[in-house]
Amino acid sequence: MAVQRFRSVEEMDAAPVAVPPGEGFERFARQCARYWVIAPRTYPRGVFRFRSLAEAQAARDRVTGDNAAQLRDLP
Amino acid sequence: MLRVLRAFDEEGLEYVLIGAAAMGFHGLVRATEDLDIFIRATVENVERLKRAFRAAYDDDPNVDEIAAEDLLGDYPAVRYYPPSGDLYFDVMTRLGEAASFDTVSAETKSVEGIRVRVATPAALYLLKKDTVRPLDRQDAETLRRQFGLEE
Numbered sequence A: 001m002a003v004q005r006f007r008s009v010e011e012m013d014a015a016p017v018a019v020p021p022g023e024g025f026e027r028f029a030r031q032c033a034r035y036w037v038i039a040p041r042t043y044p045r046g047v048f049r050f051r052s053l054a055e056a057q058a059a060r061d062r063v064t065g066d067n068a069a070q071l072r073d074l075p
Numbered sequence B: 001m002l003r004v005l006r007a008f009d010e011e012g013l014e015y016v017l018i019g020a021a022a023m024g025f026h027g028l029v030r031a032t033e034d035l036d037i038f039i040r041a042t043v044e045n046v047e048r049l050k051r052a053f054r055a056a057y058d059d060d061p062n063v064d065e066i067a068a069e070d071l072l073g074d075y076p077a078v079r080y081y082p083p084s085g086d087l088y089f090d091v092m093t094r095l096g097e098a099a100s101f102d103t104v105s106a107e108t109k110s111v112e113g114i115r116v117r118v119a120t121p122a123a124l125y126l127l128k129k130d131t132v133r134p135l136d137r138q139d140a141e142t143l144r145r146q147f148g149l150e151e
Helices: A009-014 A024-038 A053-073 B002-011 B019-025 B043-056 B061-065 B121-128 B134-147
Strands: A046-050 B015-018 B034-039 B077-081 B088-092 B106-111 B114-119
Touching: A024 B019, A024 B106, A046 A053, A046 B061, A053 B077, B002 B043, B002 B114, B015 B019, B015 B121, B019 B034, B019 B114, B019 B134, B034 B043, B043 B061, B061 B077, B114 B121, B121 B134
Parallel strands: B015 B114, B034 B088
Antiparallel strands: A046 B077, B015 B034, B077 B088, B106 B114
């Protein structure tokens, strides 16, 4: 089904996305690759350890913020 | 991504894939920057993890900084940024008191001949539904709808 019609955003949101069985991971990998082209990122290197997920999340947010700032600074 | 999953398989790492990559295996596709895994919290398994990372990333010396005494002790979450610079890994042995390798139900999937242990949709839903991150709550809602999971 190439085109689906919806009467509302809610109806659209509730509709199952048609992913052929077994293709989910390949599609996921392609989706990640597409985002890399749109928004290239720079990560630190190495190993970081955290006492809690909240700590890990805060560190992730800092890296995300740095990358977003880099993108904004691009010509 | 695949070479790391292959290395996990070849080293016999006891792990469960959670997060967006796991959702991808269940046909729910969104992009992510990291691979999230729970590993069994044993010294031997942490060594398997390190061997797998070394195999996948040309003996990256940073892998030596991953320590079993951290993951089995006060640091249940470790983030590894490999030299490829294209993604990173969140490795966890437990999630507070709520979840660990032993409590997350999983199934074996296959991609390009690689066996991958993936958390079930219900397990992903339980992991994501009460977290503070809005994206996780959105994932939980998607899982609930698509797989008819109960609140």
